Amino acid sequence: MGIDSSDDDMPLSRPNGRSSTLVSSSKISRAQDIALDKSVPQKPSGMAGLSIRNGPVENGEMDLDSPATNGAKRKSRVSITQVDYKDGSESDGEPLAKRPRSKKVQESDSDDEPMVKARVKKLPPSYKETALPESSSDEQPLGVKLAKKKADIEKKAEKEAKAIRAKEAKAKAAPKKAVKNESDDDLPLAAKKRQSNGSAIKRKSTAPKKEESDSDAPISKKVKPASASAKGKKAASAKDTKDIKKGKSKEPSEEEEEEEFEWWNAPKKEDDSIKWKTLEHNGVLFAPEYEPLPKHVKMYYDGKPVTLGLEAEEVATFWVAMMTAASTHHLDNPIFRKNFFTDFSEYIKKHGAKDAQGNKVDIKSLDKCDFSKMQEYWAAKNEAKKSMTKEEKAAAKAEKDALEAPYLYCTWDGRKQKVGNFRVEPPSLFRGRGEHPKTGKVKVRVLPEQITINIGKGAKVPAPPAGHKWKAVQHDQKATWLAMWQENINGAYKYVMLGAASDVKGQSDYKKFEKARELKKHIDKIRRDYTKDLKSEVMADRQRATAMYLIDKLALRAGNEKDTENEADTVGCCSLKYEHISLQPPDQVTFDFLGKDSIRYNETARVDPQVFKNLKLFKKAPKTDGDDLFDRLNTSQLNKHLNSYMPGLTAKVFRTYNASHTMSELLKELGKDPRSRGTIAEKVKLYNDCNRKVAILCNHKRTVGAGHEQQMQKLGDRIKGLRYQKWRTKKMILDIDPTQKKKKGAAFFEKDEDLDDEWIKEHQQFLIEEQRTKITKKFEKDNEKLKANKERVLPEKELKERLQAVKELETKFKKENKTNKVEAEGRGPSVEKFMAAIDKLDERIRVFETQAEDRDGNKEVALSTSKINYIDPRLTVVFSKKFDVPIEKFFSKTLRDKFRWAIKSVEDAEDWEF
Structure with a gap:
């Protein structure tokens, strides 16, 4: 490669021990x-830091090296891995409705809401026919509206930081009136108030533990712990009576007793590195041993049955498991096929494969x-499991629960704590994320000899399975x-x-969000500083400042070095290559990695x-594909620089800070919005609107989910069905x-x-089948109950009599x-009754229309990712x-358990701020 004379001082070596470029x-x-100033027009758009798809695209601006897609930072595993490795020309002209659908349903944004299952019967017309008209405010891209908001929030953050530091300086200069416990510094305001009694233990509630409910009662009005009021006693008494009627014991559970x-x-520990003093647990739960197939069930090779050695047969069942799951697209992946067959061949060589006469079979092709x-x-076998009776399923569940019970909890510093992933991963085929080079390889069975146990010195060490011992x-x-333990694919622990x-x-x-709160200062x-260093004459400083800008404004991850031979070639900001960005003057950058x-x-x-x-x-010649964009910067150097501003500050804290701070500012403005005094559904949508703005401003996006169209179709059908019901009521x-x-x-x-005669007939047929x-x-359910009680089941004649109602509806x-x-x-x-029914239908239609608008607006936004990982949960609680x-409405049962600290710590502080 030739080097321009102007770049004679550019060495051909790579610092920091990285590959030579x-x-x-x-x-x-x-x-x-x-x-460079002459070659780059200095014409700011006023939308720096926002995605181009949220702003106007002018003619001639989009001169990209590759077409932009709905690419995003996060999507579910289904949409990530469902790659079609076959020629798509066959289905290009085929209607979408006739194409095969995946059995696995896209994960919903909602944590509580079950996904819509595909109907077997013909659906009424799709959502496209029933979609809500877009409001005039939606004609202008949201990014344009948010550009000024983003700048305003950043200016406000600058003033806020100065005010916080000034207040702290003033507090230090003022004479101390009372001795303050230094450990209080990191505690939220509400926690400090409640710590005045010096106790870190909350007494057991005399009120009963409330069951899961869909009640719309606000959390502030639900039964609170430690209530000795007559109302509390009455509630407890009513609950006890209800439980007795149901046959439940009114004795408090083990969890409630604690x-x-x-x-x-609690006061902050002096040595935060010591995580526990005592630790007891029962080890891990191993995957069940392999159950051999019946002797008549064989793999066929080149049309002839083959008897595989037990270990090889188990590996073959891994492939079969992929055939029966919604993962068949993996089987079309040439890398997956190659890796599987390489490992499978090794198992066959080691454990054998014989024909009906007992002769060795040489298996050379996966296609055969x-x-x-x-x-x-x-x-x-799977169908038999599905068709088990209620009693059989209950017995199987009881057996499974009894097997898992000893591993569910550990005792950590004398307190019972739930263990997360206590099961050892079963052997299977490795899939990986995206185009992983090792996809399809066999994940071998993990044995006790590979496992290291960590436990307290005085605690009883869990016994390994018979005939085995722990590694350490x-x-x-x-x-x-x-x-x-260490897995065999990537050597990961x-x-x-x-x-x-x-x-x-x-x-x-808690520490993560408190660290983000500290960044406010x-x-x-x-x-x-990084804005100033964007013009530094020192290349390393200018690269670092540019990387900080991209991490702060575009929410790029910092990125680490990768072993590309053993890992997928994923990158972040600091590890971007020449080919990962393309530039379109005056201010557009296309990222593709x-x-x-x-x-x-x-x-x-x-x-x-x-x-x-x-x-x-940074892209200046003679750089080309494969060369680092930030060649004088790595993640360690960047984080070391950030640590000089604030102990513990790393690049990833910016994502949490920007999301939480932006959400905080948006929520402060909601008191002026009339929807904040509306229905529960309107308030939830108001929250989601703020969450959506956060995702756009912080670039937390995702590809439209595979199940989105189906969800919208379902909602559209329900809305249209309610309109039909409303029209029938008027005719009555x-x-x-x-x-x-x-x-x-x-x-x-x-x-x-939109309620034409053809649609009405289709919908009527749907109602009949429903x-x-x-x-x-x-x-069938009635008969199951009768069987369980050992009573005589209902005859088929009874079913025919019940189905007479269907014929009557059809005739009607x-x-x-x-x-x-x-x-x-x-x-x-009466007219009055029907008018009241129409009013109720109108209200239901409004609720569903709000949900449809909300869900469609969130189709490209990872609301759950932002809400769970980046937005301080205390903001949601407030x-x-x-x-x-x-x-x-915001946190599922799992998330309420996860964020119990957030719910409890601000339960008495509606004015808490991030």
Whole structure:
């Protein structure tokens, strides 16, 4: 490769021991700066730090090297890995409805809401026909509206940081009036108030433990612990009576008997490196031993049955498991196939494969391997499990629960804590994320000899399975894991940790968000310094400043060095290569690379003109594909620099700070919004709107989920069905009082335009089939109960009599379609009753329309990712309390356990601020 004379001082060595590629010159000359200024138009767009898809695209601007997609930072495993390795030309012209659907359903954004299951029967017209009209405010991209908001929030953050530091300086200068416990510094305000009694233990509540409920009662109005009021006693008494009627014991559970340790109120430990003093647990639960297939179930090779050695047969079943799951797309991946067959061949060589006569079979091709008989056996076995009776399922569950019970909890410093992943991973085929080079390889069975146990010195060491021993037993009080082993694919270490709701995990989350809160004091100085260094003549400083800008403004991850031979080639900001960005003057940068978990990040963003200029400099010839963009910077150097501003500050803290601080500012403005005084659904949407803005401003996006269209279709169908029901109710009014047509006007009784005759007939048929299914399922359930009680089951004649209602409904619909009249239904029908029913239907329609608008607006936004990982949960709790929205609307049971510290620590502080 030739080198320009202007770059003679550019060495051809790589610092920091990295692979040898070109490295930029250490200094940037004045002449280079001036030349770049001339070549780069300094025309700011006023939208720096925002994705281009949220702003206007002018003609001629989009001159990209590769087309932009809906690429995003996070999506579910289904949409990540569902890659079609076959020629797609066959299905290009095929209607979407006729294409095969994946059995696995896309994970919902909602934590509580079950995903919509595909209907077997024909659906009414799709959501596209029933979609809500876009409001005029949506015609302008949200990014344009948020550009000024982003700048305002950053200016406000600068003022806030100065004010915090000034206040702290004033407090230090003032004479001390009272001795203050230094350990209080990191505690939230509400916690400090409640710590005045010096106690870190909360006494057991006299009120009963409330069961899960869909109640809309706000959390602030639910039964509170330690209540000795008559109301509390009455509630407890009512609950006890209810439980006695149900046959439940009113004795408190083991968990309820224990006093709750409020670690967030406890004094800060002097030595934070010591995680525990005493630790007891029962080790790990191993995967069950392999169950050999029946002798008549064989793999076929080149059309002939083959008897595999036991270990080889087990590996074959791993392939079969992929055939029966929603993972068949892996089997089309050439890398997956190659890796599997390489490992499978080794197992066959070691453990044998013989034909019917006992002769050795030389298996040379995966294409000649036929696993269909094995698949049929596994499918039948799975079907048998599904068709088990209620009693059989209950017995199987009881057996499973009894097996897992000893491993569910450990005793950590004398307190019972739930263990997270106590099961050792079963052997299977490695899938990996994205295009992993080792996908398809065999994950071998983990044995006790590979496992290290971490436990207290005085505790009883759990016994390994008979005939085995542990690799090692240690007593590391600085470690938070209970057991550890090394897997065979990437040599990665796997750990058994405490559950998400445990004190240790809660403390980790708490520290993370408190660290982000602390960044508030320094953010103005950090931004001021890196903005200044964007023009530094020292190349290392300019690269570091540019990287900090991208991490802060575009929420890029810092990135680490990768062993690309053994890992997917994923990168972050500091490890970006020449080919990962392309530049479009005056201020657009297109990023295209594999980020965390091999998720493709393909975004075009607007940046500050000086940043654009710097990136052009970092790409200057003779650099080419494969060369590092930030060749004088790595993640360690960046984090070391950040640590000089604030102890413990790393690049990833910016993502948490930006999301939480932005959400905090947006939530402060909600008091002026009239929707904050509306229904629960409207308030939830208001919260989600703020969350969506956070995701856009902080670039927390995702690809539209595979199940989104199906979800929207379901909602659209329900809305349209309610409109049809409303129209039928109006027709019933005319049936009992024809004069109402003159009183209310003919227009009142007209059906909606989208309710055409063809759709009505389809919907009626759907309602008929729905009723048939309900009646049949009810009949089967009744018989199951009778069987359980050893009573005589209902005859088929009973089912036929019940299904007579379906025939009557079918006849009714036919008559309505023919006469265009609807007979009044119900007892004592009256105009007043029907009008009240119409009002209720209108309210339900509004709720579903709000949900549809909310869900469609969130289709490209990772709300759950932002809410769980980046937005301080205390902000959500404060919103819940302030606007009387049940916390269950935002946090599932699992998340309420995980964020128990957040719910409890601000339960008496509606004015808490991030």
